[in-house]
Structures are given as structure tokens and as C-alpha cells.
Amino acid sequence: GQQVMQIPQYQHVQEGEDFTTYCNSSTTLSNIQWYKQRPGGHPVFLIQLVKSGEVKKQKRLTFQFGEAKKNSSLHITATQTTDVGTYFCAGDSGGSNYKLTFGKGTLLTVNP
């Protein structure tokens, strides 16, 4: 079945440093989605990427979808303590069941 690998598993940074997490799917995706889960909270949808090579920005967050639609990245510029949480990518392979396959997530901690 489809697998989505995400690295790194953990990342600790000093406030102001940049952060990147990467996802790689074993199969071509229809779209990829990114979610953020704060400690003790539930996943919150951040963005969906659909087009090959797509790049989207949300303030300090930059999301990319690879040309082959199998990999993606999330980059945060100048991290802040409010960025703390686990970032998950989730691949949608398409089809009628709309099932997402989640990566294992990257836990980001930020030292003030």
C-alpha cells in the first residue's frame, strides 16, 4: 500500500532559525496536505497542494510539491515559539475513498 515517509522525526531550533520538514510518497499523489498539531491538540489543516511543482506561501511558511507529485516540503523562516507542534504531511492518492495517508510527523520545538 501507499506509504508516506517524513523526516526528520524531531527538530529542535533556536528561535529565529529556519526549519524544514520533508515528505516522500511511495506513489504519485493526487494532492498533498499539511497539518499542524499543537501539543495536546488535534490536527489543524494548513494547506493543500495539487499541482506539480506548486509552491504556496503562508506568511513565514513555504510549501512545495515536487514535479513528480511524490514529495513535498514545508519550510518555516525565522521560527517563533508559536510554531511549536508536530507537522504532518498527508498524501491523497485520489480515487473515490478520499483516504489520506499520514506521515509520521515532525515534532518541532523552539528554544526562546
Next chain:
Amino acid sequence: GAVVSQHPSRVICKSGTSVKIECRSLDFQATTMFWYRQFPKKSLMLMATSNEGSKATYEQGVEKDKFLINHASLTLSTLTVTSAHPEDSSFYICSARGRDRANYGYTFGSGTRLTVV
């Protein structure tokens, strides 16, 4: 934005009893609902997918007789953990996808932390 209400947020039950968890989509019709289980500091493990009015599709290794899922309407899905055991203790989260929300991702409920004693 879309909201999925999940309750209870926390529940403690005795071994052998059953627990029902509800998820409601408040402002959209959830044609498909997903039930996940999440262990501490781990990813989301999909348990089953339910479409309104039809039987749920369970992932491999998930016992359908133990985790009963009902999706009787476009706004409500329930997960019942039957004959709960301590190893069923976990964080259970639902998510919903609406028919007209193809570009908005999936909306998650706030989760239910189940502790079986």
C-alpha cells in the same frame, strides 16, 4: 470555516464496558468520515472510513466487531469501543470531508482521550 464537534473529550471507563464517541459536522455535510487512533507522540493511524448510509471500511488489523462505526446521517458518525480493555486506551480522532470542500482539506474533531481502567 468547517467545524467538527467531537465528544466526549475525555472518558474513563472500566474494563469490559463500552464507550461511544460522537462526531458531528456542524456547518457542512460530511459525506465521508474517518476515524483515527493516535498513540503518544505518534502519527495518526487510520482505523476506518465511513460513508453516510453504508458500512464502514476498516483498515487491516482493526477489529470491526470491537470498533463499531455508524454513519447514519450526513452530520453524525459514531465510534463505539466495545468490551474495552486497557490496551484500547488511546487518543481517538475523527475527521470529516464534505462534498463541496475538495480544496479545504479534512476537518478534524478535537479528539477523545480514552482511558480504560
